[in-house]
Amino acid sequence: MMHTLHRLGESIPFEDAIASLLLTVNVFTSIEWFLDHVFGPGMDVLADLLGTPMLGYPYMQRAYLAAVCIALIGPVVGTFLVHREMAMISDTLAHTAFAGVAVGLFLNSALSLSLSPLLTAFVVAVVTALLVELLVEHAGAYSDTSLAIVLTGGFAVGSILITATDGGIAVGIDAYLFGSLATVSTENVGILVLMSVIVGSLVTLAYRPLLYVTFDATAARAARLNVRLYKRLMVVLTALVVVSAMQIMGVILVAAMLVVPVAAAAQVAGSFKQSILLAVLAAEFAAIAGVTLSYVYGIAAGGSIVLAAIAVYAVALGFQGLAHRLPTVRRLHSQRPGQTREGLEADGGERE
């Protein structure tokens, strides 16, 4: 696995990334080992310490680990999307990923294959991402209308394929649409951990060009950066994140993880790097709070996570509003960048 990652870091081949993702089945064995021998026992100890038995249940342990991964990769990719005013593309890709799931189920049923629907979802989402990007390269700008057409079109294809397939499969569809904690398998967690590593290292590696292209694409082009390459990288990463987070968050809500924590962080962050860090912190808080609430009250996990994230956003907005109204706070705020982070954490802690 180390070898694979090293190679990825050097040449950024996405197809290879997906191929190795799907081929390296032994990743799942190591994830299983990690869950059984490291993460599981650790959580068991935590469960004893806090007197909360739910932390000891293997499926809750998987859910927490998955949520933590989503809260990492969502904002990391989302920060670049939101500031290029492309937040809608994550929603669009999520809905076409649903078509991908349907394609997988349909092919399995029609041709008696045993493809993972997640695999077809990855393929369909990545291909759509690149097609949308090519379209944009031709037209020159993102248009709400064309994204809305792709979004609804993808979802329409999905719904037709679901109904065209034998009735039995409609059963699992709710889990994809609204997300589910109970169905999080070791395989899902494995994919999320792997995605965290892939997305994390690609964004770390390509941080500078991604930042330049996000901030000022024309100047980046004049400076001879390969702007097209990095824009494509951005949408492919989005597709990967959206599909891997889909099973927990649900197709309909997954985009929130790429947008809401980022919007919250943008209110209070003192720099771009700090905004990524704060967005991840906000998302982690929302994810852990959401999963916990979901278990305690028996409510939907995706919805709980999104509402927790929106609550953090509201707090950040309030904090920012306060800073504008009170000149003294504002001065502190601009003089001491550390202040903002403390502020958000304090606000976050208060909600817990």
Place this chain on the structure above:
Amino acid sequence: MTTATTERERAGDPLISVDDVTFGYGEIPVLESVSIDVEPGSFLGLVGPNGSGKSTLLDLMLGLRRPDSGTVSLFGEPAHEFDAGERIGYVAQDATKAARDMPVTVREVVEMGRYPRRLFGRFSTADRRAVEEALEQVGITDLASRRVGRLSGGQRQRVFIARALASEADLLALDEPTVGVDAESREEFYSLIHELNATGLTVILIEHDIGVVTTHATDIACINRQLYFDGNPEEFVETDALSQAYGKDQHVLQHDHR
């Protein structure tokens, strides 16, 4: 200021040479048979009415677009093949739009000037020094950790100039850089550009305000699809090129202006 020169670049050659360039968006002609040279160390002001093709000409000069016919050379190479991005500093018309909401600091923006030289890997001492010197040179060192979006329009424009200085660019291209900047800051801004030009930096400026251009530029090109004037400011104010370029119905008449 000069960095590694390209093989085909020779002393005395123009820095940019536009030769008989024609360009259109689809069927709509934007530029016709434009020829113009930009000498190293000069300050070229591009003037012309709205939609006259000034920005397109600048894009062609920088190799961001390719002409339908004619050739453009940049630092002695075909402009679209030129790849030493660090030699070009570009401040686009809409550069400040994204800067307003994005939580990015002055220092982070100025560091972008080093990206063409060091897109990956750690910044060297030289990289960091170049950034500090650029901040110093335009007088924004004390603003370095402020968010760009929370600066005044005039301060923000200085950040973009500092980005070009950090990259140790030889050519500074400005496309209406002072839109939405108050009069006093504009004056300071153009004094700064004037000073930088005096140290050997070649400047191309697109600007609505003819007064600014005639005050600071060493050369003026007046275009409206065609080139109406190319020469020094003293001659420019004595010709009627401006009224011709602005006043003429560009679809009907065909002036023989040279």
